[in-house]
Amino acid sequence: MRYAEPETVEEGLALLSTHDDARCLAGGASLVSRMNAGQVAPAMLVSLHRIDELATTTESAEGLWLGAMSIHRAVATEARLRGAMEVVRSAASQLAHPAIRNMATLGGSLCLADPKTELPAALVAASARVEVAGPAGRRSLPVEQLLVGAFQTSLGKGELLTRVFLPRGLGGAVGHHLRFSRVSADYPTVSVSLVLAMDGETCSHARVVLGSCGPVPLHVDAADAVLVGSRLEARDVAEAGRLLVQASAPLDDVRGSAEYRRMLIPRLLGRALSQARELAHV
C-alpha cells in the first residue's frame, strides 16, 4: 500500500486521479478499522491531514462553511452553529463517544455514507450543501444528492469533498437532534433530526429527517407538510409519523429489529418535536 500527504486540494486531486483504487484518509475512524478487519485494502491512501483548506471554517451572511476535515468535537463546540444550524452541532455533540468525536471528521462521515450514522441525517435536516472538487473543477450540490445509497455517494472517480455549507435557515427556527441507542457509545437505533419554527402555537416550518431508517437519511416532504400549519397535537404527530413509517425501510440488526424501529419512529418524533418546541419558546 502507498501513502501520501498532499498539502493542497490540487495535489490531492492529482494523486487521486493517477492511482487506481486510491482512498482518502480523513479521521480514519472507520477506514482504518475496516482495513484492520480486512474488509478493504486500498492500494493507496491519500491523507488529507495537511491540507489547510479542508480544516477551515468560514462565515458568510447566508451561513457557515465547515471544512471537510472538521472533527466532530470541533463541530460540536462551534458556537456559531445556532438556530436551524444547531441540529448539526447537536448531532455532532452526541454521536458515538469522545474518542470517535476527537478523531472522526465531517467529510469522512459524509463520504462513508453509513446508514447507521446520524450526522448525514442532521445535515439533510439542515438543508446542507457540499462542495466537491474534481478533475473538472468544483461543484456544489445538496447533501441529499451526495448520499445515493448505503455506503454509496455520487462522488466520481478522482473527486474529493472539500467543505459543507450550512444555511442559516429561517429566523426563529431551531434545530434539534434526538438519538436513541442501546448504550451511550453505540450507533443510534433511530435518530431524529429536525428544524422547526413556531408561530405562536402553530408550526410554521418543519423539516424532519430520520437516521437508520433506510439506506440514506429519510426525509418525507408530506410528513413535513402535515406538521406545518398544525399545532403539533398528538394526531398531527401520529400522522406525520405514519407517513415516515410508510416511507421507511429501517435497518434490521442487533440494535433493533425493523419492526421496533418502525415502532420508535412516531414515538421519538413526538419527543423530538416537543423538545424542539421547548427550545423554540426559550
Place this chain on the structure above:
Amino acid sequence: MSHDAKPKPVPVPVGEVVGQSVPKPDAREKVTGRALYTDDLVLPGMLHGALLGSPHPHARILAYDTSRAKALPGVRAVLTAEDLPPVDIGPVIKDQPLLARGKVRYAGEPVAAVAAVDLPTARRALELIDIRYEVLPAALDVDAALRPDAPVIHAPRGEGHPNVATHIRLVEGEPDKVWARCDAIIEDVYETPAQQHVYLEPCTTLAAVDPDTGRITIHTSTQTAFRVQAITAEALAVPMSRIRVQVPRVGGAFGGKVESTNQPITVALAKAAGAPVRLTFSRTDDMRMMRSRHGARIYMRTGATRDGRILARQVRIHYDTGAYADDGPFVAAIGSYFSRGPYRIPHVDVECWSVYTNKLRAGAFRGFGNPQVHFASEIQVDRLAEALGMDPIELRLRNALETGEKWLGGAPVESGTLRACLEKAREVSDWHRRRERPSTTSPGKRRGLGIAAVGHVSALLGSSATVRLNEDGTVNVSTGAVDTGQGSDTALAQVAAGALGLSLEQINFSRPDTDTSPYDWCTGGTRTTFTVGHVITEACEQVREQLFEHASAILERPVKQLELRPGGVVGVRGEPGLSTTFGAISGYALYVAGGPIIASSRWLFPAWQLDTRRTKVEGLPSMGNGFFVFAAQVAEVEVDEVTGKVDVLEAWCVHDVGRALNPAAAAGQVQGGFVQGLGYALTEELVWKDGHLVNPSMSGYKVPGALDVPVAIHPVLLERAFGPGPFGAKGVAEVGVVGAAPAIINAIRHATGARLNQIPATGERVLRALLAHEAPATKDG
C-alpha cells in the same frame, strides 16, 4: 472446613495491614501502560500464530489442502487435526479436539493453525488453506437439538438423547402432594442469554520449545498455571515435567480462562515451526472461538401458603452448552443446586439438562450457572409476594435460610447471614419510602425499585502455600495463585502480613510459575482469597511456631509467654522491653541452629457429599465446594416509556464478606459484579443467525460503558467473620453478578407493571412488555 469438626475461633490479625484499603501495587503500571501482558512479550525469532475458523456450524471435513499456505513465503508451520495427536480434551467429557477432527461443530471452530513471520502473513496463509466440507444439518437451539430426529453432534455416550451432555434430577420432600396446600402458585418460563466474558485482554499465549531438551515454556493469560500445564500435557501427550507455565499480568478472565484457551495449539505450532510462537486472538476471533455463559431456559413453579411460607418448587432447566461440554456439566450441577434459592423450601423437584447445540461452547462464567436460576427464582419470588399481597423483602425474610439449616441436598448453612443482608439492604436503600413513593421524574419516564436475595458458594478444591523467612526477617510467600486483575495478590499479601505482624513492604508475594510455585487449582469459584488465604495463614502459623521456638532460646523465655508484635518482632508478654526481631531469629536459624525457616501448607476444601437419604439424586457430577455466602442487591431504575430503554440510577449491594481484608478491593468486586450483571440484564447477548454469530465485536455486542452505569453503586460490606477463610473472610468475587439482573427486572416491574421473563431487557423487549401490559387497560377504558 470439615462439617464434623467444631469450628475453630476466627484468628485475629496482628498489626494494622488487614482491613486497610491499600492500593494494588500493580495499579500504577496498569494505568500508565507499563504492565507487561503476554502480548507484550517478545522472544528472539518469535513467530505469530493465527487460527482458521470453520465457515459452517456443522459439516464433515472431507479433505484438506494446505500446500498453497505452506508455499507462502514467511509461513513456518501449517497444522490441521491430521498433524496433532488424536486426543480429545475436556474437564468432564473428553469431547474437544484442539483443531476440528472429522467434522466441525460450530461456525468459527478452529480447523487449522498457522505460524508465520508476522501476523499479516499468517492471516494471508489462512486464506490459502483449502478445506472441502460436506455441510450437515445443524441443531441451532435446545429445542432443535432435543428433537428425536435431531442431527447428532457427538457420538452417543450411552442411554438417552445423544445431544444431552448432562441430565440431573434432585427431589426432596413430596412436591406433587403439597401443591394443593398452596394458596398462591406462580408458574413461568424464563430465558437468559449467552453472555460473553469480554475480558479486556483477549486470549493469548507465547510458547517456546527448547530444541535440545524439548522442554516447553508457556507464557499465557489464564486463571490457572497448573491446569494449563496439565491440559497442555494431556492434549499433546507430553509429560507435565516437560512443561513450564508462567503467567504475566492478566487483563481479566471472569471464568473464560479457567480451562485451556489457545495454549495447547500455540505449543503445537511452536513445536512444528521450531521457533517461539505468540498467538493473540483478535477480539472477533476470541468472541467466535472461545466460550460464553450458558444461555438458559428455565421453567419454574413455586407455591406458598397465605402467611408467606414457600412450600414447593418445581424447576426444569435447559442449559445450552454449545458444541462442546467444557464446564457445562458442572454449570448444570451448580444451577440445579442453587435452583431452590437461599430459601427453606421443603418440597422441591429439580431437573436439569445441559444440551449440545451447533454453537459456540458455553463454559465457566462468573456465577457459574447461578445467575440463570437466580434470575428465575428472584423474579418468581417477587410475583409470589405480589400474589400474596406481601412486601418482597418480607416474603424473602420469612423464607431465608438461617445458620444451621440445610441447603438443597443437605449441606449445612454455616453462617446464615441472608437475613442480615436483607435487613441492611432495606435500611440503606430507604426501601419503604422509595417503594411507596417513587421519586418523580421527567415526562415519559417512570421509576421503580427492585430487590434480589443472593446465595452463592465460595471456596473449593486444592491450594498450597510456602512461606519462607529471608535472612533480614522479611518474608517470601509463594502460592501459585493467579491474580486476574481482581486484586488477590494484594489481599493475600495482606493476609500474610496480618498473620505474622509484618508491613506489606516486608512481604514478597511471588507470581505463579509451575517450576517454582506450590500448586493452586484455579482463580475461580470465588475461592482464591478464601482457599489460598487459608493455606497462607496455616503456613504462617507454622512459621510463627518456628520463630517462637528460636525466640524462646534467644530470649530465654518459654514459648507460651511469647507474642508477635507488629513490624517483625517477637516479644515477651508483660515485658515490653524484651524482644527480638525476625531478622535476628532468621540469622540464628541460618547460622546457629535449626536451619532455614520455611513452612508449607496444603488443603483440599472438603466436598459436601449430598445426603441421599434426604434427597433423591440422579446424575449430579461431583462439585466439591460449599461455603455458603449471602448478599442482597437493590436497584433503582428509570424506564423510558417512549423507547423502552432502562437506565439504572442507583444500586445498593449488601454483601457479607466475613472480613474485608482490603475494603476498597472488596467494594470494587461488588461494584464490578453489579456492572457485569447490569450488562447481563439490559444489553449483553450473543446473537446467532443461521448458526453464525452476528455480533462478534465490541460494536455489535454491547457491554455497559462508563456512561451507562450509575455513579452510585453503593457497596455495603457486612463483616460476619466466620469459617476457615483468612481471619473469617468469605468469598465475594462472583456474588455481585448473581442478583443484579433480577433486581433490575423486579424494579422495571415496580416502575411500570410490565412483566419481563427474558433478558437482556432491551428497549425493544421492554417496550413490547409495556404495551402488552397497557393493552388490556386500553381495551377496558
